Structure formats: C-alpha cells, structure tokens
Amino acid sequence: MRLAKLALLGAIAAVVAMPAAADYKEEYKISTVVPAPFPWGIAAEEWAKLVGERTDGRINMKVYPGAQLVSGDQTKEFTAMRRGIIDMAVGSTINWSPQIKELNIFSLPFLMPDYAAIDALTQGPVGEQIFEILEENGVVPLAWAENGFREVSNSKHPIRTPEDLKGLKMRVVGSPLFNDTFTALGANPTQMSWADAKPALTTGAVDGQENPLSVFTVAKVYEVGQKNLTMWHYVADPLIFAVNKDVWDSFTPEDQEIVRQAALDAGATGIEIARKGLTDGDNSAVEEVEALGVEVVELTPEERQAFVDATRGVYDEWKEKIGADLVDQAEKSIADR
Template sequence: MKKGISLVLVGMLAAGSLVGCGSKPAEQSNSGGSSQPAPSNSSSGGEKSGGAGNIEETTIAVGHATSDSETSHYQAYAAKFKELVEKNTDGKVKVEIHPNGELGGEREMIEAVQLGTLDATITSSGPVGNFAPLSNAFDFPFLFRDKPHAYKVLDGELGDEVNKQLESVGIKNLAWAENGFRNMTNSKHPIIKPEDLKGIKIRTMENKIHLDSFKEYGAAPTPMAFTELFTSMQQGVVDGQENPLSVIVPNKFYEVQKYMTLSGHFYSPAPFLFSKSKFDGFSPELQKIVEDAAKAARDYEREFIANLEEKYIQTAKDNGMEVLTASEYDQEAFRKASEPVYKKYEAEYGEFVKKILDTK
C-alpha cells in the first residue's frame, strides 16, 4: 500500500489552491440578490412521472437539525422536496418538516430513520460513518478539488457504494445534497496556520477523521451534537467550531464567534436518508415520485447554497466577524499537517480514497 498512500499525498498536493472555499462556478453570480433564490433547475427531475390516481395517501415526516430561516439550506431542501412530492401526488402524500433539531440531534434522527420511527432526515455526513463506515472516506481534509469533483464522486459509483452499505442496515439514501466546504470560526484570534489552533477547544462532528485532523493541527477537538453547539460556544464550553457558510450564517454563529477563516478544509455532503421499511412499503409509482423529488431537491439545494455564498460572507462581516479569505491563510501548512491522517487510515480507506482522487 505504500504506492497507494504516495498517490494519495500527491493528489492532495495536486489539488493545491483549487479547493478554496468551494470553487463557485462562474454562472453563480447573483450572490447579492434575493435571500431566497429561484434556481433555473428548480423543477429538474421533479415533473410528474405519471398520474397520481393510484397513489396511496400517506404522510412523510422529515427532520433536520438546522434553522427554518429563509437562508437555511436544509430547510430549502426539505421545502423543495415537500413541494414536488405533494404536487406530483395531487396532495395525496403530505410532507411534514421538523426543523431546528426538534426531533433530536443528527445521530438520533439517523437512528430513528433506521428504526422506522422517523421517515426521513437530511443530515451532515459526520454521524453517517457509524452506519456506513465507507462514508468516512469522504471526510479526509483537502480531498475534493472543487464542488464539481465532489458531485461526480457522490452522484456516481463511489457514492452508490456507500448507499449500499446504508441500505444493508435499513437506511436508504435518496440523494447526496450539500453542506459545502467547511470553515473554521473561533472566539480567540484569527487562524492562519495550524499553530494558531494550539489549545483551541473546537467542536467537531462525531467523526474520527475530523477528530484526528484537528488533533494534528494542534487543537483540542470536542465532538458534540449540533443542537448543543450554539449554547456551548455562548457559555465558553468550546472556543470554536467548523462548518460551511450555509450553517455558520443562518444559525447566527456570528453572535458568539468573532473570527472566521475561509479554510475549506473538508467538503461536507448532506445525505437525504429515508427509512428503508417506509420506502419499501410504497407502491412503485410513489417510490419513483419520491426518488425524483429527492434528486430535484438536491440540485435545487446545491444551487441555493452557491447563490448565497457571497451574501453569507457579507452578512458575517456586517455582524462583526473578522473574515480571513482563502488566500490569507496558510493552506499548504494545513495540507502538510493533514498527511499523518491519510497515513493512519491507509489500510482502511486508502484504495477508496485513491478512487476519489482519480475521479475526473
């Protein structure tokens, strides 16, 4: 496997500055417009796939941990899914959305989906490794070159490999939606190089790759449910956290965090997980409507985030955050500090990581 790890590290270095904070595609230029963008592909995959005359009446409960504000990406996903399912079933299927972690933290909701006590959840990838270990491979630092690279991996055969693991434990992943590239915030001082994280208590997801990465950077990582995070930062239980802009700003972390570095250190997908027992109980017609709606909502949500990226940054600045751009921090030093994490997990994930890096 020595050859494998060398290829991994070469791939990391080759990615260079392409990661940035998400490599926003050129067409996503209306960042200063409405806070509720209407992407041109909002109905993609969501057209009616046949009459709804034979569709059974049912209710689908969808939970998520983020806010229900108009700039919340999870809420945008759930709302689009609801719109398409209800439209394409002529209202026979109702979708109930439960935001703000009212049904529990992300791991609790995934467990509920697995047990069949919750129908669906859109979640970060952090806790997913507890149910499908291969999904941890998506969480290595500086792994994805840009968003199109991530989409090619997640929407293709490699994403399907993780989906099969999930299905084997009673969970059906209908789509890989998005959180985006993750960025560091804290209440102490600007983070420019790994040494700046020394002694910083930083909340991470319940993910072993993330924990080990921040240990290598010199921080004191603390896994914690998202629902506990704001209060923990407010009370000084942790000094900082790392999340995409789509989480940091809609959840008003600027109220308890002073400094943000647009580090783009991890790319974070957001799987839409469905109870397999619930899905298998649907008629084939309803299964197709639900699957099509999940994929259309994925495309809508990805563009929703991209359209708001610059607005998120400006909102953070307007609310007193000091923001370091991707060009102002030492990305190369963080890449170097990440190498031991790749080496530690080479036997477990090396081949799969190589496939990700080789994806064009």
C-alpha cells in the same frame, strides 16, 4: 339489475386499480438537524412540498427539524430510520458516518479542494458505491443535497497556520475523525451537538467551531464572539435524501418515481442555495460576513498546504479505515474532474 351489477364491478375494479393510498400513513416524518432558512431545511421542506403536490396529497410528508425524532442526538438518525422509527431523512454524511464508515470519506481533511471536487464524488462512482452501501443497510438513498464546505472560526485570533489552532478549545461534531483532525492541529476538540454548541460559544466554554458559511450567518454565530473566520475548505458535508426500506416498498412504483424525482429536484435547489455567493466569481456571501464585523481569512495555496501536511497522518490512517480502494477512486475522480 344488470346495470347495478356492472356498476358494482366497476367500482371494485377501480378500487383495485387505485394506488395503495389506503395503506399509506397519514403522515411521513422527515428528520433533519436544522430547519429553513438553512439550505438544509429548505431542501427538506421543498421535498415534502413537491411530493405533496405531485401525488395530489396521497403522500403527506412533514419535516421535523432539530433531530427531535431522536431526542436531539443527530448521530442516531440513521439507525432510527433503518429501524423504521423515522420514515425519511435529509441527513448529513457526517452524522451517519458512525454507522456507515464509508461516509467518512467526505470528512477526510483536505480531500476536496473545491465544489467541482464534491460533485466529482457525489455524482460519480464514489457516490454510486455509497448509495449501494446505504441500500444494503436498510435505507433507500434517493438524491444528494449539500450543507457546504465547513470553515473554521474562533473568538481569539485569525487562523492562518496550524500553529494558530494550538490550544484553542474547538467545538466539533460527534465524529472520531474530526477529533483526530483537530488534535493533529494542536487544538483541544470538544464533541457536542449543535444544540449545545451556541450556548458553549456564548459562555466561552469553547473558543471556536467549524461549520458551513450558511450556518455561520443564519445562526448568527458571529454574535457569540466568533469574529475570526478562516475559509479553509477542509471538509465538506454532502446531505442525502433517504427513505426507510419498508416505507419505500409500501409505495407504488409510480409513487416511488415521484418521491425520487422530487428528492432530486429538491436536492438541486438545496445545492444552489448552499453555494449562493460562493461560486462563479460571486463572493457576496463572504462580503456579507465581513460587513458583520468578522475578519475573514482566505488561505493562499501555500498556507493551505501547511494544513494539508499537518493532517496527512490522520488522512492516511482514516483512508485505511474507510477503505483504501474507495479513497483511491475518490482521489482519481477528483484528479479527473
């Protein structure tokens, strides 16, 4: 009798000591815009895989690409996560910028000249401040990944000067800052989701688009008349791993650490893939695009400066909207890199 009683007490103690897995959801939904084999989708899938392995299946995460959890409207992703409609996301700073104005800092035209500049922001005081702002807005940011520098392509002619953009109908993301930038360059920007972009390029409803090189190749944008590509590094698109705050608080401290470290590891993988063939003297990603029959223009410093000058008014206006102190810190971090 005594042994049976001790066994019962031991069983109860074991249950109490277990992580609160019994209260965990059967599945946690991760929102992304694009799936693997895009670097973005690979990073999200890696996060889910690592968490599943490291928690022995206590936390089961599944990626839902195509912004399908918000009916394809990627600009609503942050709000949906904050409200708990989405559990987690690997989201674009661009897509979340309508709700978090400070995220527009990465879309300031020609702020970041190279990858070291991106790292100076995401891994420095600017990144820390942005994570604090996100947490104040109901989500828990964990790590950075990368969609890459956004380059410009079109079906008409090579772009070397601001004048080459005049009159071109350009698909841009749903951000007022992108609209202002292309308007300043004399183009006719049209905002549309990525789901609508390729059909519009196919029919000629728009002449061009801007996206990272990985998107250009994986999505085969070159097959819809985009035979002119300019590497101008005008803005970058860092990605953020984040979790709804209530979901985060439901995890044990041990599981929180596992989820965070898995995000850091998956983010590092995503950044490595996004930069493959574009750094450290390796130009193979550009050579791959040229082999597909695309004319690639790489701007000289003087040519790039002409675009900087043409968009300076937009930069100055948006610096005030984003927060002059934060932009000043970004400029200092980049100068000190």
